[in-house]
Amino acid sequence: MKINPLNNTNLNPYKKNIQKQQDVKNAGQPQDKLEISNQAKQLQGNNSIVEARQEKVDELKKQVQNGDYQVDPKKTAEKMIDFWTNRRL
Template sequence: MKINGPNHSNFNPYKKNIQNQLQATETTAKKDKIEISNEAKQMQEHQKAQEARQKHIEALKQKVDSGEYQVDAKQTAEKMINFWKHR
């Protein structure tokens, strides 16, 4: 057995091993991470649009049922012509 005195630098040989283990776990430990794909984002936006469209459709149904809905034939014809021109 070899004794080097009170100023011995390797006083606790296990302390270095514990520090090395702590450093290794800190660098390898990863936090949970969540990523939403572009497709999922598009699906979310599409669903929002569907909800807004559904509300609009319900409002139109109520107007039709109550007799308040009036069709503007000229505006309908213009939209149809513009649709077929740009195809």
Template sequence: MKINPYNSIHQNPYRKQIEKNDKAAGVSAKRDKLEISSEALQMQKGTKIEQERAEKVKALKQKIDAGEYKVDAKAVANKFYEYWNQ
């Protein structure tokens, strides 16, 4: 008798018997179900600050794509200076 470990998973007689009984009884396979509460839906929408931030980011992306956004080099340098000299 040759033992092949790779095919042994598919030869489960108990699983086949259960599947056969379920088909005969007309029972469909159980499926997972997801229910989201109203509080969770509200959390997904985000707070007012998060929504405003998303709108600002969207507006900046549109300016960058259109080539209208200009970087103020002095303001960037000042921020770096403040950060490194704290």
């Protein structure tokens, strides 16, 4: 006489219910959607601020490389005091 073990791993009576729950969960969730307006696309295309900032950075780099860049200690100290006392302009 052959006795089969009770712990049969191929038999899961709850498998059908688990699968149903997952199907309902996946079907019920709406998909995220992102739409960018034409005006926003135009604003992204106009990078005049980025270009102006890059020009300023390039100019400062040239000054530093040439040794012409001078730091104003008074202005630096004022900005530090403003920052640490929360007096932002």
